[in-house]
Amino acid sequence: MNVLEVNKTDYESCNSDHPLHNWTTGAGRDVVPLNVTRHYYFISGKGFCYGGMKLAVRVENLPPPPKAAPLNEKSDSSPSTVFYRGQLVLPAAFAIAALWDAFVRIW
Missing domain, CATH: 1.20.5 (Single alpha-helices involved in coiled-coils or other helix-helix interfaces)
Structure with a gap:
């Protein structure tokens, strides 16, 4: 198996001819850093993509933390x-x- 990063068009058509990056390191220890906010598209070449070996990932920034509720001076507690x-x-x-x-x- 291999892990190929491709564009959206190649992802949808399972085309592994021109990958953006080959993340395959061997022995099942493939690691992909997802540290940029964007869409990532990964497929497995050699025909395995047609069997469902593909993954789309959308990386987003964390939302800001919620604001604290104001304290109510007339509280029952x-x-x-x-x-x-x-x-x-x-x-x-x-x-x-x-x-x-x-x-x-x-x-």
Whole structure:
């Protein structure tokens, strides 16, 4: 097998006569750097492309990170409310886990 980079026209027609680049290094260790934003077209020569041995890759830049939402000054979750909920939820979770463990050991 070989890895040939071709243009879009040669990709669509499986034409390996004039590859842009031959990435074949041998022993299945072919590595292609995809570090430029563009379309890449790869085929395998010797007729294997007609059997589906081809790949089109579109490399894009990462989108910008989302902006942080503005803090709402009139929030229902004041720090004291969050602390109070945490004091109740964690012990309740441990109690339910202990009951479940006891129930499973009975059966």
